Amino acid sequence: MAEMLYQRDVYGKTLIELGKQHKDIVVLDADLSSSTRTGLFAKEFPGRFFNFGVAEQNMMATAAGLASCSKTVFASTFAVFATGRAWDQVRNSVSYSNFDIKIVATHAGITVGPDGATHQALEDIALMRVIPNIKIIVPCDGPQTRDAVIAAFENKGPFYVRLGRPKVPTIENKGEFKLGKAQVITEGDDVAIFACGIMVSEALVAVQSLLSKGIRARLINIHTIRPLDSEVILKAAKETRAMVVCEEHSVIGGLASSIDEVVAENYPTRVMRVGIRDRFGQSGEPAELLKEYNLTSSDIEKAVLAAIG
Amino acid sequence: MGYTDAQIKELEAKAKEVRRLIVQMLAKAGSGHPGGSLSATDLITALFFGVLRHNPKDPHWQDRDRFHMSKGHCCPLWYAVLAESGYFSKDKLMTLRQLGSILQGHPDRRTPGVDVASGSLGQGLSVALGMSLAAKIDQKPYRVYVLMGDGEIQEGNVWEAAMASSHYRCDNLTAILDYNRFQIDGKTCEIMELEPLAAKWQAFGWHTIEIDGHNMKEVLAAYDEARSVKAKPSIIIARTVKGKGVSFMENVCDFHGRTPTKEETEKALRELE
Numbered sequence: 302m303a304e305m306l307y308q309r310d311v312y313g314k315t316l317i318e319l320g321k322q323h324k325d326i327v328v329l330d331a332d333l334s335s336s337t338r339t340g341l342f343a344k345e346f347p348g349r350f351f352n353f354g355v356a357e358q359n360m361m362a363t364a365a366g367l368a369s370c371s372k373t374v375f376a377s378t379f380a381v382f383a384t385g386r387a388w389d390q391v392r393n394s395v396s397y398s399n400f401d402i403k404i405v406a407t408h409a410g411i412t413v414g415p416d417g418a419t420h421q422a423l424e425d426i427a428l429m430r431v432i433p434n435i436k437i438i439v440p441c442d443g444p445q446t447r448d449a450v451i452a453a454f455e456n457k458g459p460f461y462v463r464l465g466r467p468k469v470p471t472i473e474n475k476g477e478f479k480l481g482k483a484q485v486i487t488e489g490d491d492v493a494i495f496a497c498g499i500m501v502s503e504a505l506v507a508v509q510s511l512l513s514k515g516i517r518a519r520l521i522n523i524h525t526i527r528p529l530d531s532e533v534i535l536k537a538a539k540e541t542r543a544m545v546v547c548e549e550h551s552v553i554g555g556l557a558s559s560i561d562e563v564v565a566e567n568y569p570t571r572v573m574r575v576g577i578r579d580r581f582g583q584s585g586e587p588a589e590l591l592k593e594y595n596l597t598s599s600d601i602e603k604a605v606l607a608a609i610g
Numbered sequence: 611m612g613y614t615d616a617q618i619k620e621l622e623a624k625a626k627e628v629r630r631l632i633v634q635m636l637a638k639a640g641s642g643h644p645g646g647s648l649s650a651t652d653l654i655t656a657l658f659f660g661v662l663r664h665n666p667k668d669p670h671w672q673d674r675d676r677f678h679m680s681k682g683h684c685c686p687l688w689y690a691v692l693a694e695s696g697y698f699s700k701d702k703l704m705t706l707r708q709l710g711s712i713l714q715g716h717p718d719r720r721t722p723g724v725d726v727a728s729g730s731l732g733q734g735l736s737v738a739l740g741m742s743l744a745a746k747i748d749q750k751p752y753r754v755y756v757l758m759g760d761g762e763i764q765e766g767n768v769w770e771a772a773m774a775s776s777h778y779r780c781d782n783l784t785a786i787l788d789y790n791r792f793q794i795d796g797k798t799c800e801i802m803e804l805e806p807l808a809a810k811w812q813a814f815g816w817h818t819i820e821i822d823g824h825n826m827k828e829v830l831a832a833y834d835e836a837r838s839v840k841a842k843p844s845i846i847i848a849r850t851v852k853g854k855g856v857s858f859m860e861n862v863c864d865f866h867g868r869t870p871t872k873e874e875t876e877k878a879l880r881e882l883e
Contacts, residue, residue, distance in 0.1 A: 327747065349747060351778070359770035362733040366740020369725040371672070372747070390767070393730040394737060398719050 303470035306443025313338025315450040329376040337377040361390035368400035380409035380422035403453040405462040410549035412587035421582035427554025429461040437526040441501035448478035483530040489517030493537035500547040506598035538570040543608035552576035573604040625655040631690040637875040639707040645865040647687040649790040649850040656829040658691040666696040676741045680734020681759035682716040697723040732765025742783040761793030775843045776815030784836040785845040790852040823848025
């Protein structure tokens, strides 16, 4: 049984680790520090943590002021507020000035669960992806969350790091994490499956089931959505019969769209999308919602079979 | 701090020169915002040439006082005082709004002396709050000044920042409100009433200073008073005249976002001699 971790626990611990070494790190939150786990940093470094209350727009523009004074700022809240409520501040104050601000948002995707549609960010990747300068990482598990947060710290400029709410299984044998370099998790030439976030573990189950049917799938963890590893995408387009993209996000504007753009311009290929099909979310338990929105391993398997028909 | 009559006269003369530059660069650019640039000219001239601790030869000096113009559309004023201070050559002013210019239609970091972009209204007080908090973290003595428009404070973000600046007791932060009583669509009292204005800021925990924003002595005294206030941020609510200094632009809403014609420019420059 794989180890199960909260990505946000890893985030909080990694912040402390970085905070001990780097005095210029400042952490901001908007009344969700216990949920996002920035509260762990707050306890350790109270002089470098600021809570803005329920005011995400102020938090993001204040981050710009701090960054203009040579601070590296981590700003956290739920994904729906970080990218939606404060979008204009992220565009004009954070990204246009290309500041060293890391937006690390938690509670992304449908697996937020019972809180329902208003709290389930299904379009956050799309919202961040249309703004120049921001790099985007969607780590697939606990350990990769640490890699993502450290990569965001080590590379100057604005980042969006997308984390979920529930515990997620650790994916073994991913290889080294490199910003902008996708990880090939299983080899195969029949079909290429691209996934990010929690969908990597769903896809891994699908890959094993497909193998029992004689279909060898190449599973690729695209943890960095910008800069996108177009090399690995085009290689897969050329070497496999079809591609399937899996994301806990709208099929519009996220990972699938990113991959579509690469193949459409360079090597037109059939791409099937497993994602939220232009709907709002709703209340339910995460497992129920994954099923309702066709995001399970069997949905991925179906998409693969349809693709290579 | 007292100021001599000679110093006041010098600042008044400087303000007139800044107004001339604003009119000239906007006439050359053919688009832009004269009204709010001219209304805030005395406030910002006094700040740059009488108050601010900065070094144009070293724009990134870590201990410099910070200035941010939240109402970014009035950047001709910002560019004029930066050029007058020596951040870049005055010739550059005539490239305002041109392709490839260091002087964009709304300010950004390609201009020496501009630390943070602005233009989308309502965010600058938050930006200034961030600069103020950075000073507190680093225990640096610098002060932070931010210019806001009156129409701008209709943005909700402003009040989020107002609440937070007071919560964090940012006494190194001074906001300057250019209360010229006009916004694009008309008078603020008709479009969206701002009064009772001082009471709003007081209710948010701010020290308020109300002045005539064209009286250089009052402007300088207001900056002194703001510096002396402890444990809370200050706001200088400056009553001003939109288009101040050019008779046919004064209190004329049209000149919020229209530049003068050739004839109007000549007339304006004669008035500013």
